[in-house]
Amino acid sequence: MPATLYERLGGGERIQRLVTDVVENHYNNPLIRARFANSNRPEVERHVFEFLCAGSGGPQCYTGKDLVTAHKGMNINEQELVAAIDDILDAMSRNGYDQAEKNEVVAILYSLKGDVVRL
Structure with a gap:
């Protein structure tokens, strides 16, 4: 079985x-960076950490808000996503x-674009 x-x-x-x-x-x-100025x-x-672990097949549970809720009202644009x-x-x-892992992570991130970017 291939590794997760x-x-x-x-x-x-x-x-x-x-x-x-x-x-x-x-x-x-x-x-x-202004998006993080008042963050904890x-x-x-x-x-x-939780999001990346849970989303990549790890045992950790993600306890944060879903992406749509977490980014609601932020009006994040594509340039910021990139x-x-x-x-x-x-x-x-x-x-x-390795490049293979980078490519896979980027593919996952772009698949989530619709949950983050609001035009």
Whole structure:
């Protein structure tokens, strides 16, 4: 049986390191950092960790809001979505992930575009 994306991402400990770098990138990205200015960083990291783990086949449960509810009223545009995805890819590169895992994560993220981007 092929390994799950969760397993290929290295399990919880390695995913936590990835998430820490992703969130750091988001907080420093001039295109989206204002979206995080008043957020609770540990809570953001916890929800991103849970979401990524649960969505990739891990045992963790996601306890946050669904994507539509979480992003309702934010009027996120496609440029901001791309900036967030670029942050994720940068963090994946810095954490030594292979192109196959990057491609799979990007495909998943783009599949969720309709739940996040509101034009």
